[in-house]
Amino acid sequence: MSKSFGDLLREARAEVREISPGEADLLREQGATFVDVREAVEWDQGYIPGAHHVAKSYFEQGIEADVPDRGAQLVLYCAGGIRSLLAAQTLQGMGYTNVINMTGGFSAWKSQGLPWTAPVVLSTEQKTRYSRHLLIPEVGSKGQAKLLDSRVLVIGAGGLGSPAALYLAAAGVGTIGIVDFDVVDLSNLQRQVIHASDRVGQKKTASARATINALNPDVEVVAHEEMLTADNVERLIEGYDVILDGTDTFETRYILNDASVAAGIPVVHASVFRFEGQLSVFDPPAGPCYRCLYPTPPPPELAPGCSVAGVLGVVPGIMGLLQTNEVIKLLLGIGESLAGRLVIFDALDATFTELRLKRDPACPVCSDAAMAARAAGTPLAVPSPSDGGAFALRVGP
C-alpha cells in the first residue's frame, strides 16, 4: 500500500525524539553535536555555531565521514524541521542511537534570538578553484575560508621556500610573507621552481610575487626584502599564524627559533643535504624547539650548505612540500602534526625514518622555567650561535 507524505511524517514523528530550539541550545552547551542538513545555499546564509554541514541531498553518503561516532548525541536541524526529521529517521536506521530533531528549524532558532554565525561565502570562481578542497570533509568551505584568512611567513624563497610558496598559494592561503634579500641566480633554477629563466638577476621576492599573482589572485604576497636578524625578527614574524623555515644558516635558525617560541608561533622546519632531508615542527609545549634538538650549531665543516655540498633538486622540493603539508594541517587544525617527531627522508633508498624528539627540561628558550623567566621580563641567557658565548635574548614576552 502506498504512503502519502503525511504518512511518512507521522511515522517519523513516532520514531524520532523532537525538542524545541531552547532545549537544543541547552544540549549545545553540554557538547551535543549539531548537524545542519540544509543545502549549501541555505548554509551560506548562516548556521548554528559549531554545526556540521551535511546536506540532505548527500546525507547518507556524507554523515559517516563527518560524524563517525554512532553513539554521539546528535541534534539535527534544517530550515523548518521537516527535512531534518526525515534525516533523523534515516540516521536511526543507520544505527545512530542518540538522534534528536529540532522542531521549527533554523528559522525558529533565529527568531528566538539564539546565536548563529554567517560563514565566509566563497565566490563562484573560488568554489570552482578550490572545488577539490571543498569536496574533502576535513577542509570544506569552512576550512577553505580559514586558509583564505590565514597568514604564513616563508623564510627564504630558495629550494624549500619555492615549492612551499607555490603550493601555499595554490591552496589559497590568503597572505604569504616572503623573507629574502637575494636575487635569482641561474644556478637556483635546478630546484627553485617559483623563479624563471627570464627573471635571473631580479629580486627573489619580486620573482616569487609574480609567479604567485599569476597562479592565484586570492593571495596577497608581503615581500620582506631583508635578511632576518636578531634586530628585525620580532617585527618580521608578528601577526603570522605559522612560519615555514627554509633558511640556510644556523644563525638565522636560532634567531628564528628563539623569537618564534617567544611569540608562540609554530615553525615548520626542514633542511637538506644532497640526497637527504630532515623535517619537524617546532611548536612548544607540543614537542621541543630547535634549540632542544640542537643546543649548539656544528662547526661549518660538518654542516655545509647546498651551495658547497650540492643537493638533488627534487629533495628540497619533496621536503618543502612536506613542510607545506604540515603548515596546512596546522592552519586547519587537522591531523597529527610532526611536533615531537623528526622525519629523515633518504632519496636514494626512498625511505622515511621517524625519530622521537623530547623537550629539553633545561632549554633556555622553551622550557617552563624559560617561559616563566620571559614572562617576568628577565629572559634566560642563550648561547650565541656565532661566537659560542652567551647573549641575552632580545625578544619580549
Add this chain to the structure above:
Amino acid sequence: MSTVRIPPVLRANVGGAKQVDVEGSTVGEVIEGLVGSYPALRGQLLTDDGQLNRFVNVYLNDQDVRYLEERATPVDEGDTIIILPAMAGGGR
C-alpha cells in the same frame, strides 16, 4: 652486533658506507668501537674528553639517548643507532 647509521655528511669518514655494524653492549661502547675503526670520526662525534658533541644527536632506534641513559644506555643485538647532526641547507 648493532647497526650504526652514518649521516651523509660523515660517510666520507667511513669509506662511503651508509651504515656499519659495530660490537658493543652500551651506546658508549658502540661509539668507541665506531671511532676505533674509523678514527676520522672521533673529532666529529666526541669532545676532547670523550663526551658526545652537543651538535650531534644519537638515537637508539627512535629514542634520543640523552633521555635514556646517555652513553650507558644498553644496546641489544639488532638495535639501530642513528647519528643525527644538524643540517644547514635550505636549498640555496
